[in-house]
Structures are given as structure tokens and as C-alpha cells.
């Protein structure tokens with residue numbers, strides 16, 4: 268064997284996209300010169316899964332399981348995906364929320380080998396060169412974050428890369444996007460998290476965050492380079508903080524096929540779940556009274572899609588907005604509060620609306636007073652504030668409604684507004700509860716945008732959409748809501764996420780056709796055709 272042949276054999280094993288480990292057959296070992304590099308046993312995907320499951324169960328905690336699975340993904344993509352897909356309810360909490368939160372906080376500690384791209388500010392003039400890598404020729408889906416608002420855990424800098432990696436693992440697991448077609452990107456413009464910067468192991472750029480015009484110029488070069496290198500790529504903005512989340516979405520949704528998962532994906536998830544919930548309670552959407560706690564990207568996204576859904580059901584815009592109340596860090600969002608961010612101005616009530624409210628204090632109106640006066644049928648948390656839904660608030664809500672719908676959406680578990688078991692206890696089991704992360708409490712639905720983004724992405728790509736419209740998210744929400752749940756839960760179980768993604772993809776693709784943003788022949792856009800394009804985790 269020539270030196271080149273030996274090198275090629277090693278490269279085959281080193282590349283997670285080609286490595287089959289012990290599952291290389293004897294013929295393949297012969298052809299590719301793998302004899303000796305592998306032990307003599309010829310395994311199967313099943314036996315490999317069994318071995319990894321045993322290793323996983325022997326580990327001391329979920330963080331180590333997360334690190335183990337990341338290493339497996341970096342050594343053998345088929346095996347990683349087959350393992351994840353075989354037991355999604357067990358694996359999702361390990362590769363995604365809640366464990367991915369700790370995975371981001373401790374990203375530098377478990378850094379082993381590269382995955383995806385780090386586009387750091389010092390490399391701002393090299394973006395096109397970096398993207399030119401032929402290994403990226405097949406990329407169809409990008410998830411990008413700048414790490415500033417990682418779940419409810421704040422600024423994690425370069426460690427935020429755990430989120431694009433996790434989201435894209437789910438694009439493959441749920442929407443069947445081939446692992447060679449996904450690209451996680453971390454925009455490293457520094458971090459304002461001093462603990463990260465001062466950590467000697469930190470792998471990111473040790474600099475306070477670049478902001479303002481420099482940041483905008485950097486993002487502009489990034490988008491221009493992506494549009495040039497990957498025409499038609501679907502780009503998902505993820506876990507950007509505050510104003511950047513809105514600005515990037517609005518600035519670029521017409522230039523790139525793109526959406527913001529925290530604003531739009533979360534909105535479709537929450538509205539879809541709510542549509543399922545109201546089939547249980549029997550109260551129409553147009554009669555719901557909704558209190559949102561935390562009116563940032565996720566909360567305001569939910570509110571705007573709710574307004575749209577209520578208007579579709581017959582309310583005037585003002586009537587819909589009158590039914591939604593937002594509480595943020597300065598209390599009830601009112602139009603006379605100075606310097607409200609634009610997304611909150613749209614949700615603000617007139618102070619005249621509350622003149623006859625009973626109040627427990629003279630200052631800002633908090634959640635308890637809001638709940639006591641609005642008597643909401645629905646309470647949604649997207650604040651990242653652990654325990655914000657306390658017993659008093661929940662009992663006040665439950666006093667006014669037979670089946671309170673309560674969704675503490677914040678992730679990970681350490682940031683949830685309430686523990687679902689408490690919500691059930693304080694409402695004598697009457698509450699209909701949905702949480703962002705899985706708590707393992709029977710009858711509680713996981714209300715997480717993983718129910719939406721894989722299907723929206725798949726539908727947008729399948730239809731060759733020129734943009735991802737708000738109508739496509741509304742269609743996704745309705746499709747999700749129509750699926751309903753099993754037993755007390757509102758959505759299909761996690762085991763069925765692949766079916767859910769396909770179902771949503773079909774609805775999204777049809778909506779793209781209706782709105783005239785699809786570019787493929789409508790005849791070809793069948794459920795069967797979309798399903799046929801979904802990659803299965805088996806060895807070639």
C-alpha cells in the first residue's frame with residue numbers, strides 16, 4: 268500500500284461524515300485499506316448503538332453524557348444520529364435543553380475538535396475565504412448565534428456555539444437534513460461575560476463585545492458573504508440578545524431566506540399549543556385574556572402572532588391587542604413608560620385602561636396585580652426568571668378560571684418561571700401546563716420551538732421559498748395545533764418529532780405556494796416528495 272493509500276484510510280476514519288467505525292464490512296476494509304486500523308470484529312449500527320448506550324448510562328451525570336454525545340457526533344455522524352433518533356425522549360434533553368445550557372457554559376472545558384465555523388471579529392476581513400472551503404459546498408441550512416443570549420443564561424461568548432450545534436443536530440434528527448448540509452456558525456464579537464473572558468481555558472476572543480456601527484458592519488459582511496457563497500441557503504438566527512434579534516431579522520429577511528427562531532419559531536410553537544389547549548377548554552381564542560411575563564424576543568413574538576391569529580378569527584386589531592397584557596422588568600407595559608423598546612410599544616396599554624384596577628402598591632404594577640385585574644385565561648413566561656410564577660400569582664389566576672393555561676417557557680430548567688408540579692399543586696390539578704424544557708412531570712407538554720423550526724426550515728427549502736413569511740409561521744402554528752396531543756398533553760410526544768416536522772413542512776410549503784413565494788413546480792410539492800428527501804441515519 269502506498270503512503271497516500273494509508274493516509275486515505277486514516278482520513279476515512281477521521282471524518283465523522285465517512286467513519287463507520289467497527290461497522291466497516293470486511294469488503295470495505297479490504298477496499299479502503301482499513302484492516303489493522305480497526306479491531307477484527309465487524310459490528311452493526313445496532314451493536315454500536317448498544318455499546319454507546321451502555322457507556323452513556325454508566326456516566327455520572329447529564330453534562331458528561333452531553334460531552335460524550337458531542338464527541339460521538341464528531342467521530343461518527345450516522346451513529347450519533349441513529350442513537351439520538353432511536354430514543355428522542357431520552358436524548359433530546361442531553362443534546363438540547365436543558366443540558367445544552369451547561370454545555371455552552373462549559374464549552375471551553377470540553378473543547379475537543381472543531382465543528383462548524385467561528386467567525387471572530389479579528390478575522391472580519393477573511394469571512395469569504397473561510398466560507399470558500401469546498402467541504403462546505405453542500406450546505407443548505409445555517410444556524411448562527413453571537414452567543415449573547417444563550418437560553419436564559421445570558422452571554423456565553425464563543426461557548427454559545429453549543430446552541431447552533433444542538434439546533435442543527437435536531438434539523439437532521441427531525442427534518443432529515445443531511446449532516447453534510449448543515450453548518451453551525453458562531454459570530455465571535457467578544458463577550459461581556461467577565462467570568463468567561465477571565466477563564467484561562469476560554470476558547471473565544473477575549474475582548475468586550477463589539478457593538479454599534481462596528482457590529483452592524485461585521486454582520487453586513489457576514490450576510491453578504493453567506494448570500495454570495497450559499498445562494499438559497501436557509502439561515503436561522505438564534506439566541507441573539509434584545510435589539511440585535513429584531514434588527515437582524517428585519518434587515519435581512521428580504522435578502523436571505525431566514526428567520527429568527529426565538530421570535531418566530533417560539534411564537535408558532537406557543538400559538539399552536541394554545542390552539543390545541545383551547546380545544547380542551549372550549550373557550551375560543553377570541554375570548555382569551557393573555558398575560559405575558561417577559562416581553563423580549565420570545566414574549567413579543569408570541570404576542571404578535573396571537574394578535575394575528577385572533578384577527579383571523581374575527582377580532583379587529585385593537586380588540587385583539589386589548590386582550591393581551593405584557594409585564595416586563597419595569598412592571599406592566601404601559602404606553603407612558605419612557606424608552607419602551609419598539610416591540611413593547613406595540614403591546615403597551617393606555618394608562619386609561621387601568622384606572623379602575625385594584626393595586627397593592629403605588630409603584631409599578633407587577634405580575635400579581637396584573638393577574639388579579641386581568642383575570643387571564645392564559646399566562647405565558649418568557650423572562651428567564653426562575654420562580655417568577657409564585658404561589659400567590661398562580662392561586663390568583665386559578666381563582667378566576669376553571670382551567671388556567673400556564674406556559675413557563677424559559678430555558679433551561681434553572682430559568683423556568685415555575686416548576687410544573689407546583690403549578691398543578693397550586694391549581695388542584697386544574698392547570699394545563701407547558702414548559703420550555705422537559706421536567707418529566709406527567710401530563711405536562713414540552714412547549715419548545717423544536718416543534719416548529721425543523722418543519723419550517725424543511726418546508727421553506729422544499730418549496731424553494733424566496734422568503735419565510737409571517738403567514739408561513741401562522742400556517743405552521745395551525746398545523747401544529749391541529750395535531751393535538753395524547754392524554755393530557757397538548758402536542759404529539761417527542762417520539763413523533765420527525766412526523767411533526769414533515770406535517771409542518773407540508774403546511775409551510777403550501778402556504779409558500781399560496782403567497783407566491785415558492786419557486787418550485789407545485790405538482791412536485793407533495794408530502795411524499797418532501798418525505799423522500801429526508802435523510803435517514805443508516806450507513807451507505
Ligand SMILES: NC(=O)C1=CN([C@@H]2O[C@H](COP(=O)(O)OP(=O)(O)OC[C@H]3O[C@@H](n4cnc5c(N)ncnc54)[C@H](O)[C@@H]3O)[C@@H](O)[C@H]2O)C=CC1
Nearest residue numbers: 418419561562563564565595596650651677678703715716
Ligand atoms: N420554550 C421555547 O421554545 C423558548 C424559550 N425561550 C426562553 O425565553 C426566555 C427569554 O428569551 P428571549 O425572549 O429571547 O430573551 P429576551 O432577553 O429578548 O427577553 C427577556 C425579557 O424578559 C424581561 N425580564 C427580565 N427580567 C425580568 C423580570 N424580573 N420581570 C419581568 N420581565 C423580565 C427582559 O426585560 C426582556 O424583555 C429565555 O429563557 C429563553 O430560553 C426563548 C425562545 C424559545
Ligand SMILES: CC(=O)C(=O)O
Nearest residue numbers: 418506529678715716
Ligand atoms: C428554545 C430556545 O430557542 C431558547 O430557549 O432560546
Ligand SMILES: [Mg+2]
Nearest residue numbers: 505506528529
Ligand atoms: Mg433560542
